Amino acid sequence: MTYIIGAGVLKVGDHWDKSLRNLAAEASILAIEDAGGVSVDYVVVANSLSGVVNGQENLGSYVVSRLNLKGVPALKVEAANASGAAAAIIANSLIKSGEAQRVLVVGVEKMTDYTSLEDSNTALSTLIDSEYEAFHGATLDSLHALLMREYLKKYRINREDFSYFPILMHENAVDTPHAQYRFKIDLDAYLSSPLLAEPISMMDVPSPSDGAAAIVLSEKSEGPNGSARISSFGQATDRISLYNRKYILEMPSIRMAFNRAVSKLNNFKPDLYIIGEYSSVMGYIATEELGLAESGKAYKLFMDGEAKRNGPIPINPEGGSKARGDPIGATGVYQLAEAYLQLTGRAQGWQVNGARRALVLSIGGLGCNSVVHLIEGV
């Protein structure tokens, strides 16, 4: 078995005074200290955009150099917004195979060094099909806009019905110390926010951010501040481009990753869900693909409060991609660290009371690389 035995998260936001390596090192040091100052024998770095934004690759050596872990094997894992979850799969497999006893997984992204939205859009466009989508001026946001328009049409809901998602995410993030946006928004703010790619507005998607989070995985349940068991995981892919999918509102990769993860266990009933949604509409689709709501009805969970932290189906108690923030390659590690903090009862202020089991869904690109982790407190 593999356990999370320590975690460290930095506030998601604009870290003008910190570089890619400052961020990675700070989160790593926090996680290793949280795990009792243990030694690690492998480092897996999760990141998505460092080559294009920071002009830096070779992140295994880059991070290890900063941590003075000379000689320790290290590598980078990339799977868009699911990079962190994919890195955890690699780390978990290294432990299960006996190749490593303890692995540091650190997710880092530094997006704000390019200060214009045009540049962040260009960077995010590397997550979609560069030759047949981004070449024509499509952006990540605009592809989510196609989903939203299709969703509005197919399920005959109103654009206001998408507001329930960011409103709850922002409400949750108020209590999350490491969240990017710790303030509430209301329907007026949602409806008056600028359109980025119609019908997607600024309140439907995260903004560019910097962030780093780290977890230490071990073959033993040895965390001095508590441990959480990674009971199962599943991953699945779909076509990277949206235009040649038959039904754009279906995200079979989410369903397949979920089924692969639950098929390894008997009767896993999560007490909370941490979904890396990127957009309001993807948040709804993911909720439906996980079987929590019927198609076209996900908004009701967020409207009626069932998805609230103290509701029967808590979703994103930390604020999700929208309000905690979505530092792309680091997001998956944030999610796993948050699940760990929840399951060890240390999510002070944003705790889901009595949480014993968590489902973490990370979604890379446009639902084209999904990872589900099932995690239990021990």
Place this chain on the structure above:
Amino acid sequence: MQFCSTLNRGGVSMWAYWLSVPAHWREFPARYRLEGGLCRSCGHTMLPKGEICPVCGSKDIVTKQLPRRGKVINYSIIWNAPRGFEYYTPYVVALIELEDGTRLMSQLTDIEPSQVTEGMDVEMVLRKVRVSGESGIIAYAYKFRPLLKR
């Protein structure tokens, strides 16, 4: 120094934004003429032509001239553009289904964004799609305009 000239990106430094000559050149058949692929095993058509049919898995795929007419299935009006597209905002990126069922993504042209509707008939034209700074190549490719009444 040749080294310097390859690094001169016209004052723009986002690497992903830069379009290299061969990267555009090798896509000419698709981008200039809408040449796609036809799976001879199941009849599926695709853009671009791929190695393996995404429907039946066959590798028996030949080049096919795709029809230049189709209709708008879905679209987004982009206000927040990536590099190289700033001067076009607001512009429309549409999901288009050609007459033979092939789907592709393209900008719409010769139409006000507010006039675009789902289901509208469109036809392919060759237009300037993007630039890469002051010294980079100017890339032409298909865009779609409302079908002219003839």
